[in-house]
Amino acid sequence: MNWTQVDIYTTTDGIDPLSMKLQDLGIRGCSVQDANDFRDFLEQKDGKWDYLEDSLMELANCETCVTAYLPQNAQGSETLAALRNMLAQWKASDTESRYGRLEMSCSGIREEDWANNWKQYFKPFAVGEKLYIKPSWESVTDQAKGRIVLEIDPASSFGTGQHHTTRLCLELLERSVTSDTKLLDLGCGSGILFIGSMLLGATDVYAVDIEENVVRIAAKNAEKNALSPTQYQISCGDIITDTALVERIGSGYDVVTANIVADVLKAMAPLFPQFLKLGGTLILSGIISERAQEVIDTVVPYGFTVAEQLEKADWTAVKLIRNGEKDEADKG
Numbered sequence: 001m002n003w004t005q006v007d008i009y010t011t012t013d014g015i016d017p018l019s020m021k022l023q024d025l026g027i028r029g030c031s032v033q034d035a036n037d038f039r040d041f042l043e044q045k046d047g048k049w050d051y052l053e054d055s056l057m058e059l060a061n062c063e064t065c066v067t068a069y070l071p072q073n074a075q076g077s078e079t080l081a082a083l084r085n086m087l088a089q090w091k092a093s094d095t096e097s098r099y100g101r102l103e104m105s106c107s108g109i110r111e112e113d114w115a116n117n118w119k120q121y122f123k124p125f126a127v128g129e130k131l132y133i134k135p136s137w138e139s140v141t142d143q144a145k146g147r148i149v150l151e152i153d154p155a156s157s158f159g160t161g162q163h164h165t166t167r168l169c170l171e172l173l174e175r176s177v178t179s180d181t182k183l184l185d186l187g188c189g190s191g192i193l194f195i196g197s198m199l200l201g202a203t204d205v206y207a208v209d210i211e212e213n214v215v216r217i218a219a220k221n222a223e224k225n226a227l228s229p230t231q232y233q234i235s236c237g238d239i240i241t242d243t244a245l246v247e248r249i250g251s252g253y254d255v256v257t258a259n260i261v262a263d264v265l266k267a268m269a270p271l272f273p274q275f276l277k278l279g280g281t282l283i284l285s286g287i288i289s290e291r292a293q294e295v296i297d298t299v300v301p302y303g304f305t306v307a308e309q310l311e312k313a314d315w316t317a318v319k320l321i322r323n324g325e326k327d328e329a330d331k332g
Contacts, residue, residue, distance in 0.1 A: 002072040005107035006080070007065050008087070012036045014099035018066050021090070024261040024288060025082050026314070030068040064100065078163040080106075082286075085189070086261065089210045092238055122162065128171040131196055136224060148199045151224045152192050153217075168310045168317035169259050169285040170196055176255050176281045176319065177202050184208075184249060184275055186239065186258040186268065187286075191218030193257050194232065195225050205232040206249055212236045240267050252277055259285040259317075266298045273303050278324035281307075285317035292316035 010018050012034055022030055070076040083104065091102040124134035124141055132147040134140065140149060173193065177183065179201040185194035188207035195218075198205055209215050215236045222232065237245040253275050258265055265284050272282055282304060287295050289311055296306060296318060308319040 003069045004072055004076070006068050006070055006083070006104055007107065008068070008083075008104045009063050009065050009101050011064050011098065011100040014102070015064065015066060017099070021086055021261070021263070022066070022068055022083075024263060024291065025079055025086065026288060027068045027070070027079065027083075030066050032064075032066050033062055034064045035062050036064075075163060078166075081189070082261075085187070085209075085211060085214065089238065089264065092210060093241060125162070127167055128174045130174045130200065131170060133192075150192070150196050150199055152190055152195070152221050153224065164312045164315040165259050165285045165287075165317065166192060168312060168315065169193055169257060169283055171310060172283045172285075172308065172317055172319045173197055173255070173257065174200055176283065179203070181254045182252060183255045183257070184253045186256065187260040187264070188218050188234065189214060189259070191221040191234075193259060194218075195222055195227065197255070197257075198222075198227055198231065199225060202255070203231075206253075207232065207234040208239060208245070208249065209234075209236060210238050239271060240264075246271065246274070249275065251275055253280060255281045255283065257283040257285075261286050262288065262291040262295050265295050269299045269302055272299065273322055276322045278322055280322045282320040282322065283317065284320070285315075287316045287318070289314045289316045292318065296320075 008018060015032055015034060019030060070079055087102045087104060090099065094102065122135045124132065124138050124143065126132050126143055126147060130148055132140070132144040132149050134144075134149060134151055136151055136153050170193065173196060177197050177200040181197065181202040182204040183194060183197045183202045183206075185197070185205070185207040188194055188209045191207060194202075194205050194207045207218060209218065215234055219229070219234055222229075235245060235248065239246050239249070251274055254277060256272060256275050258268060265287065276282060282299070284295060284299070292309070292311075299320060300306065303323045304320040305323055306318060307321045310317045
């Protein structure tokens with residue numbers, strides 16, 4: 001398998017939180033280059049060094065960098081998109097620039113070229129019992145018979161449907177969405193979840209993502225599936241910090257879905273009951289399995305009960321129900 005080196009630039013203070021965020025994306029190993037470490041070494045060395053290579057001396061002035069390696073395959077491309085989104089969100093919240101520029105570069109290949117490599121791995125496939133996912137350049141196969149075709153071109157955003165987190169979300173969604181579902185998609189990425197929900201019958205949909213380019217990509221994907229902008233709303237912003245956006249989104253949703261990462265889901269937890277109806281469904285994904293209980297323990301005290309939990313290849317998705325009786329008008 002081929003691998004690509006991804007260098008992420010931060011500060012000394014950013015090393016530990018960045019390493020944890022990489023773990024939440026499923027990136028298990030990374031290396032660190034930090035000028036402070038080398039300065040400490042120079043100060044603490046015992047004086048027996050007669051000569052140090054110039055390349056080593058340059059470390060004393062290097063920019064702090066955390067390096068990870070991603071496989072050049074479908075999962076790697078999805079992880080790259082998720083990494084880009086995570087850095088954008090983190091940078092937006094770092095108003096004091098404590099963690100540096102929070103940018104990344106890919107070695108040996110331009111990032112935009114590698115980000116497009118997902119095309120060679122993206123083939124049509126079925127998800128759950130109802131959906132069939134395909135890129136625009138592939139033809140529909142016999143596998144699509146009796147299924148709803150969802151056409152998606154994620155470009156630089158997260159969400160081909162191939163990543164386990166997205167598949168698990170779609171499986172839970174197709175069991176939760178009905179013909180009159182009002183749905184909110186937080187961190188919509190390519191739009192695959194809210195588009196899939198609309199194709200399954202959702203009629204009142206709001207989608208949000210922190211990146212403007214991602215929002216444009218999601219809107220284009222909705223158009224590919226013959227969905228009119230009059231059928232949904234999509235906004236760019238961060239619900240954790242933007243109270244005006246939270247007010248625009250409103251409340252009374254039957255289903256809320258968020259396929260992000262553990263720490264962001266935990267930060268969003270106080271807002272979930274504000275968005276959902278009593279008896280409404282909350283679908284959370286993007287969670288590495290070792291942190292699933294941590295996320296559940298954070299969300300449940302806000303008035304939720306776990307209804308279903310799916311796991312695949314160390315990734316977990318959870319379906320929760322907001323406690324309380326549905327409004328009379330919503331009872332069937």
